[in-house]
Amino acid sequence: MTDAFRPSATGTVRIEATPEQVYALITDLTALADCAEETVAMVWRKGDSARPGAKFSGANRNGSHSWNTTCTVVDAEPGQLFSFDVRSAVIPVARWAYEITPVDGGCQVTESTWDHRPRWIVGMTRFITGVADRTAANAEHIRLTLDRLKQKAEHAAEPGS
Template sequence: MSQSGPASAQAEVTIAADADAETVYRLITDLPTLASLAEEAHAMEWRKGDAARTGAVFRGHNRNGSRSWSTTCTVTAAEPGRTFAFDVRSAVIPVAHWRYDIAATDGGCTVTESTWDRRPGWFRVPAGWVTGVKDRDTANAEHIRRTLQRLKEKAEA
């Protein structure tokens, strides 16, 4: 993580895919594809830079039912075939750190998606009102599971 926080992620899921690590990395770092795989994100676009590189910035547009919100994301790690990570903020308020770790295996690769909640304590209740999610850790664990299943299906197609 680019800033201090808990050592272990609040939500983390690993899945095996019968696809090579480079293919999976390309899917994850193609923002329209990543948005199509995600549970809450429905659109993403580059704002600073045009590809996954450390320091690049993208905007994420999210929704949960009738609720919608946007975030600004800064890429903190981009190692082709291995790692894609970014910090998320709402205006100047830190929200989360997301990370995808890809490891090649004999038959394809494993992908681990992890997230760390970086919201200040005072921001958690209003963030829950905006997003409609009171238990962010539980919701993120389920969202990650669904996202990785969609990623696996797309990568193996």
């Protein structure tokens, strides 16, 4: 990663599946949206797979609040790293990254986000998303996403699945 500052939220989970299996789930936009808390759909817009420069749109919902984003893939290293930058119209929002490290019997996945919103918009985003504390919400969303990813990956890795 080229970011020189620490993520605003991060979490790690151990998954009993190969790094390649987990990477395939993370870069399958439908599977990733299924694991995410606020994202309800993701669709490739430029390109049709994870590679630097590819773009996808994200449809997001929190209760009665909904918003769309445009994401650009930054890193796509199979079995190792998938990251993307998020924008809302022309405004930078965040970077999200999934780092995969092999461990005995599977892998460890670390999901992180960096808040890239300009200061002037931070207060307004609560009216768009319904979230007052984005850092706390993202920390909880990461925990939930990683739990769902673990369940999905381990179920897929079971013999006969």
